[in-house]
Amino acid sequence: MEDSYKTIKGPARTEIKIQRSKFIASAFPCQSQEEAEAEIEKISSEFHDANHNCYAYRIYPFRGLDIFRYSDAGEPSGKAGRPIHDSIVSAELFNTGIVVTRYFGGIKLGTGGLKRAYRDAARNVLESARIIEVLLTQKYRVKFPLNLTNVILRTLSAEGIKIVDSNYTDEAEIIFVVRLSIMDQLEEALISATNARIELTRI
Structure with a gap:
């Protein structure tokens, strides 16, 4: 029986620039969907002037069901929220959420470049976070x-x-x-x- 999972200890934030677009990734621990949604709203309000606030979160399974959600927030479908979610899954984390805020720099990245940018932003912030095991x-x-x-x-x-x-x-x-x-x-x-x-x- 699985009786532990990995998550992040506390909030973390990093920033990368790609083709003059700025990507600010904010990671946070969350114990429930409600807590995740509240934190997403808080971060989105903080960066209310951004072009996009894309996000994903993943909550430890309840009754065998993996609980997750992601949003492209106006970016092309599947090119923002899903790469963020996949980064959380690749790191084998639960009870973790990430908002990646984008300030458009005037140069289009293309769908492939956009997907890589959101993935790299999410991975970067997770690498900066402290990972812990919860029993x-x-x-x-x-x-x-x-x-x-x-x-x-x-x-x-x-x-x-x-x-x-x-x-x-x-x-x-x-x-x-x-x-x-x-x-x-x-x-x-x-x-x-x-x-x-x-x-x-x-x-």
Whole structure:
């Protein structure tokens, strides 16, 4: 099971000039379509006097569906938004958006040149951004009799599990976080080690 993805740490911006046209690429992290659209609107407003504000974003799959959108924003179809999107995909990034702003310099680039310009602008800004890996996790609550405390702690420790919170009264409770790829394995280990004398809940 995939339980991590790559994204950019924070906003980045670069600029290139091609045949007197200026291409300003603004990359940003985003957690949802709504967040991406809001950032695109913000950047487009910042460069409201530009000839074009083309964009693309890609959000981590929800229920197996890859979520993405791109726009040519008035440029020839398929020559701006798609190359930006392809640059994000080539970098294997999710939860990432890019707006490439163009100030026309008076010289037409042709469809091939235009496509390369938007692709290069997007690649350039991604190369300047800091790439990070995000782990996908599930939080659990386990309740158990106090005499099982050592067994529970040993089992969690053996799997390198991070404990978020704990409470030891008449009945003990531990909250911990698990990578998605080992959820089933850990559940089986806890149930086996305690002879199912626990209450295990995903929260």
